[in-house]
Amino acid sequence: xxxxxxxxxxxxxxxxxxxxxxxxxxxxxxxxxxxxxxxxxxxxxxxxxxxxxxxxxxxxxxxxxxxxxxxxxxxxxxxxxxxxxxxxxxxxxxxxxxxxxxxxxxxxxxxxxxxxxxxxxxxxxxxxxxxxxxxxxxxxxxxxxxxxxxxxxxxxxxxxxxxxxxxxxxxxxxxxxxxxxxxxxxxxxxxxxxxxxxxxxxxxxxxxxxxxxxxxxxxxxxxxxxxxxxxxxxxxxxxxxxxxxxxxxxxxxxxxxxxxxxxx
Amino acid sequence: xxxxxxxxxxxxxxxxxxxxxxxxxxxxxxxxxxxxxxxxxxxxxxxxxxxxxxxxxxxxx
Amino acid sequence: xxxxxxxxxxxxxxxxxxxxxxxxxxxxxxxxxxxxxxxxxxxxxxxxxxxxxxxxxxxxxxxxxxxxxxxxxxxxxxxxxxxxxxxxxxxxxxxxxxxxxxxxxxxxxxxxxxxxxxxxxxxxxxxxxxxxxxx
Numbered sequence: 001x002x003x004x005x006x007x008x009x010x011x012x013x014x015x016x017x018x019x020x021x022x023x024x025x026x027x028x029x030x031x032x033x034x035x036x037x038x039x040x041x042x043x044x045x046x047x048x049x050x051x052x053x054x055x056x057x058x059x060x061x062x063x064x065x066x067x068x069x070x071x072x073x074x075x076x077x078x079x080x081x082x083x084x085x086x087x088x089x090x091x092x093x094x095x096x097x098x099x100x101x102x103x104x105x106x107x108x109x110x111x112x113x114x115x116x117x118x119x120x121x122x123x124x125x126x127x128x129x130x131x132x133x134x135x136x137x138x139x140x141x142x143x144x145x146x147x148x149x150x151x152x153x154x155x156x157x158x159x160x161x162x163x164x165x166x167x168x169x170x171x172x173x174x175x176x177x178x179x180x181x182x183x184x185x186x187x188x189x190x191x192x193x194x195x196x197x198x199x200x201x202x203x204x205x206x207x208x209x210x211x212x213x214x215x216x217x218x219x220x221x222x223x224x225x226x227x228x229x230x231x232x233x234x235x236x237x238x239x240x241x242x243x244x245x246x247x248x249x250x251x252x253x254x255x256x257x258x259x260x261x262x263x264x
Numbered sequence: 265x266x267x268x269x270x271x272x273x274x275x276x277x278x279x280x281x282x283x284x285x286x287x288x289x290x291x292x293x294x295x296x297x298x299x300x301x302x303x304x305x306x307x308x309x310x311x312x313x314x315x316x317x318x319x320x321x322x323x324x325x
Numbered sequence: 326x327x328x329x330x331x332x333x334x335x336x337x338x339x340x341x342x343x344x345x346x347x348x349x350x351x352x353x354x355x356x357x358x359x360x361x362x363x364x365x366x367x368x369x370x371x372x373x374x375x376x377x378x379x380x381x382x383x384x385x386x387x388x389x390x391x392x393x394x395x396x397x398x399x400x401x402x403x404x405x406x407x408x409x410x411x412x413x414x415x416x417x418x419x420x421x422x423x424x425x426x427x428x429x430x431x432x433x434x435x436x437x438x439x440x441x442x443x444x445x446x447x448x449x450x451x452x453x454x455x456x457x458x459x460x
Contacts, residue, residue, distance in 0.1 A: 004290070004362075019326060020326065020328070022328070027332070028332075029388065030332055030343075030359060030361040030362070031360065032330040032332060032345050032359065032360050033326070033330045033345070033347075033357070034330065035326075035327070035328035035329065037326065037327070037353065037438075044283065050361055055360065055363050056360040057360070058357060059357075063328070063347065066349060066354055067328060068348075068353070070349060070350070071326065074326075113336070121365075137411070144279065144304060145279070146340070148279070149281055150281065151281070152279065152280065152281035153280070153281025153318055154281065154381065155281065156280045156281055157281070164370065164371070165371065166368075166369060166370050166371045166373075166374060167371060168368060168374060170371060171374050172357070173360075185371055186357070186418070198319075199280055199282075203273075203276060203277070203280060207269065207272060207273060207276065210269075210272055221367050222358060222367060222368055222369070224365075224368040224370065230277075232280075235276065236272065236276060237274065237281045239272050239275045240272065240278075243271055243272065243275070244268070245287055258265070258268065258269070259267050260265070
């Protein structure tokens with residue numbers, strides 16, 4: 001637990017600066033998302049560390065969007081790791097949240113977690129506590145890149161064949177906010193079959209991750225079939241970086257190559 | 265926009281083990297019928313050289 | 326204003342995955358898997374992901390309905406229960422208890438299902454009880 005984070009939030013609540021702090025709560029041995037509105041509740045504050053650091057992370061940005069819809073004029077604070085900050089930057093540019101109504105309470109991730117995530121930048125710039133960790137080396141994508149075309153085909157075919165179309169990857173994703181989702185469009189993806197169209201289903205999702213995926217890893221953690229989704233989406237990020245020079249969530253100004261939203 | 269998506273898709277297909285040449289993007293005006301026919305014919309020949317589509321499902325008996 | 330998540334067990338199959346119901350100002354707005362539940366460890370199937378849907382569905386019954394011919398008419402609890410009790414009694418007396426079967430649901434609690442099988446076996450006097458998940 002972080003005394004610094006607890007104190008930062010306490011000050012914001014006491015000062016009436018925020019309607020609430022969206023973070024994680026420890027309750028009866030479990031860790032779950034919670035909106036803290038009373039400083040007294042902060043004794044149960046959790047950072048999402050369970051058996052291993054960061055094992056109980058949740059898509060807080062996704063919840064924040066729901067709160068902002070109901071309370072558009074209020075300011076909220078939210079617990080963010082490096083990935084969450086990348087997400088918020090994009091959500092501001094995609095006009096899903098307002099920058100002036102969100103206060104970031106940043107937590108840096110320990111080495112163990114950064115390595116497990118192969119994280120590009122395991123700490124948010126708005127850092128309250130935790131280390132400014134180093135960029136972790138990437139192996140997952142390289143491993144697949146090294147295979148030849150046919151081996152890659154067999155590899156992905158086997159992985160995607162296990163998909164049960166639970167849509168957990170899409171449901172848990174903090175960056176998925178579309179009201180009409182391609183994956184549930186009967187004209188594009190046949191209904192009533194499992195695994196869903198191999199590889200169309202997963203390639204469609206991967207393509208939609210252009211300029212959106214912040215590499216938080218929640219998708220892979222939610223997949224009951226243990227499909228290496230992160231590897232696929234990390235490759236998309238590599239392609240986008242090489243082709244357009246764009247890295248999701250690193251700029252507050254520059255928009256993703258597919259972001260056509262104009263501010264009038 | 266479409267061009268950007270096609271670029272990403274091509275590389276993604278390659279990563280997924282699908283020959284990138286199976287995807288081709290060409291711009292042809294609706295007034296250029298002959299051009300259109302030539303592009304398609306050429307494309308069909310090129311794909312045949314790559315071989316049958318590994319994604320092709322066996323037809324139900 | 327209040328937002329909280331409530332840990333509960335998925336009402337569908339027998340696995341018993343831990344789900345978190347997202348509650349905003351007393352209203353169910355979504356479902357998340359519980360990362361710390363030993364059964365599912367942060368994963369859910371498609372039914373588990375959508376447990377909130379049936380709770381807030383517009384299709385849920387608000388009043389007892391009595392079928393008259395082709396239509397369902399709204400009724401009071403007393404009238405509906407009287408009708409059910411008297412008809413079940415009639416049928417049991419005329420055709421015997423095994424002419425009645427009871428179909429329950431895996432979405433009910435264990436306690437509700439215990440009560441229903443007790444009613445079926447002790448009150449109705451038949452073993453003809455089953456539930457949706459077995460079909």
